[in-house]
Amino acid sequence: MIRDRETLDLLIDTVRRFVRERLIPNEHRVADEDAIPEEIVAEMRELGLFGLSLPEAYGGLGLTMEEEVSVAFELARTSPAFRSLIGTNNGIGSQGIVIDGTDAQKERWLPRLARGELIGSFALTEPGSGSDAGPLSTTARREGDVYVLDGTKRYITNAPEAGIFTVMARTDPADKSAGGISAFVVERGTPGLTLGTPDRKMGQRGAHTCDVVFERCRVPADNLIGGREGVGFKTAMKVLDKGRLHIAAVFVGASERMLDDALRYALERKQFGRPIAEFQLIQAMLADSRAEIYASRSMVVDAARRRDAGEDVAMEAACCKLFASEMCGRVADRAVQIHGGAGYIADYAIERFFRDVRLFRIYEGTSQIQQLVIARAMIRRASE
Numbered sequence: 135m136i137r138d139r140e141t142l143d144l145l146i147d148t149v150r151r152f153v154r155e156r157l158i159p160n161e162h163r164v165a166d167e168d169a170i171p172e173e174i175v176a177e178m179r180e181l182g183l184f185g186l187s188l189p190e191a192y193g194g195l196g197l198t199m200e201e202e203v204s205v206a207f208e209l210a211r212t213s214p215a216f217r218s219l220i221g222t223n224n225g226i227g228s229q230g231i232v233i234d235g236t237d238a239q240k241e242r243w244l245p246r247l248a249r250g251e252l253i254g255s256f257a258l259t260e261p262g263s264g265s266d267a268g269p270l271s272t273t274a275r276r277e278g279d280v281y282v283l284d285g286t287k288r289y290i291t292n293a294p295e296a297g298i299f300t301v302m303a304r305t306d307p308a309d310k311s312a313g314g315i316s317a318f319v320v321e322r323g324t325p326g327l328t329l330g331t332p333d334r335k336m337g338q339r340g341a342h343t344c345d346v347v348f349e350r351c352r353v354p355a356d357n358l359i360g361g362r363e364g365v366g367f368k369t370a371m372k373v374l375d376k377g378r379l380h381i382a383a384v385f386v387g388a389s390e391r392m393l394d395d396a397l398r399y400a401l402e403r404k405q406f407g408r409p410i411a412e413f414q415l416i417q418a419m420l421a422d423s424r425a426e427i428y429a430s431r432s433m434v435v436d437a438a439r440r441r442d443a444g445e446d447v448a449m450e451a452a453c454c455k456l457f458a459s460e461m462c463g464r465v466a467d468r469a470v471q472i473h474g475g476a477g478y479i480a481d482y483a484i485e486r487f488f489r490d491v492r493l494f495r496i497y498e499g500t501s502q503i504q505q506l507v508i509a510r511a512m513i514r515r516a517s518e
């Protein structure tokens with residue numbers, strides 16, 4: 135749903151200009167320094183990018199899902215690290231509070247997340263659980279008016295920067311099912327919470343992950359999301375449903391950028407006396423990429439509209455995440471191929487993008503998990 139086309143177009147134009155004039159020229163620097171320059175972060179705050187999807191009542195822009203994916207298409211036409219920093223505040227790092235939090239929890243954390251004063255992070259994965267998220271072993275034991283958390287979370291995006299963590303932990307040790315899990319907000323600086331050293335990754339320099347370790351970490355009982363035990367796994371799944379739609383839009387944007395670069399290169403690069411864009415085998419790669427990006431974009435917009443209309447889009451979001459991430463991998467591969475030898479050289483952005491986008495098929499649920507979610511939903515619907 136688009137509430138006001140003119141206002142959205144203004145926002146999209148602003149983001150497009152910001153990406154072109156400020157982010158793309160700084161891509162190399164971010165990759166070299168493994169950090170987003172502080173002045174860029176400040177500009178992101180000013181543009182309201184940290185609060186795109188947070189409710190207006192808490193200082194965000196309150197974008198609908200369709201509006202949010204329209205902005206994500208643009209924002210992703212540069213290094214994924216830029217989007218990653220604002221991504222957790224708008225997505226998995228805040229949505230647990232937005233979807234299931236109490237009013238007091240929303241008032242306490244959402245305004246600062248929306249202003250970008252706090253970075254939010256989502257801590258589900260553990261050394262012993264990932265795709266099979268249910269059997270997680272971090273525990274939260276109630277002691278008076280606190281919960282005592284023990285356990286380790288792994289590969290946690292933006293953890294080195296985070297001011298708050300949405301943490302899934304088992305409050306009922308006797309219940310090994312998803313029903314024994316609860317979700318908490320844990321603030322940075324809480325005694326017993328420590329961070330590992332940042333992971334050395336294949337790509338996505340400038341976006342950071344690390345372990346988050348809880349050792350007798352005492353968290354106020356008021357930080358139990360929604361004030362209810364046993365529903366934390368469902369909170370996590372609802373957060374991921376929305377996250378998968380947002381991230382699928384990001385894959386579309388990144389693919390658009392890679393295809394733009396490949397097309398420009400194909401028009402400039404001459405072989406056999408002609409620009410390589412004139413060769414049909416190059417054209418086939420360009421055309422397949424264009425068609426697949428168009429299909430992915432259409433899927434994402436359709437699923438976003440359905441979510442705005444109140445439909446349960448768990449299956450559609452998984453379809454978008456699966457198709458768009460796999461599509462993005464194919465586009466990256468073709469774009470390198472079109473660049474030829476240049477595609478293997480770090481002077482060209484495509485070499486970096488090729489490594490950056492490999493993560494897309496893995497995080498926020500691997501392609502195989504999306505297949506599982508889709509097939510299960512099909513079977514469930516067939517037997518209803």
Ligand code: COS
Pocket residue numbers: 226256258259264265266267268312313367368371372374375448497498499500503506507
């Ligand atoms: N929305 C709301 N509730 C949901 C849900 C959703 N999208 N998906 C599942 N649930 C509920 C189920 O209805 C079930 O509730 P009941 O017990 O009341 O019926 C409960 O959650 C458990 O669901 P299920 O039995 O399907 O869980 P499983 O452990 O079998 O599997 C998968 C769930 C595999 C889909 C889940 O573990 C998953 O998504 N894994 C990937 C995790 C991931 O994306 N990690 C990436 C890193 S985090 S960025």
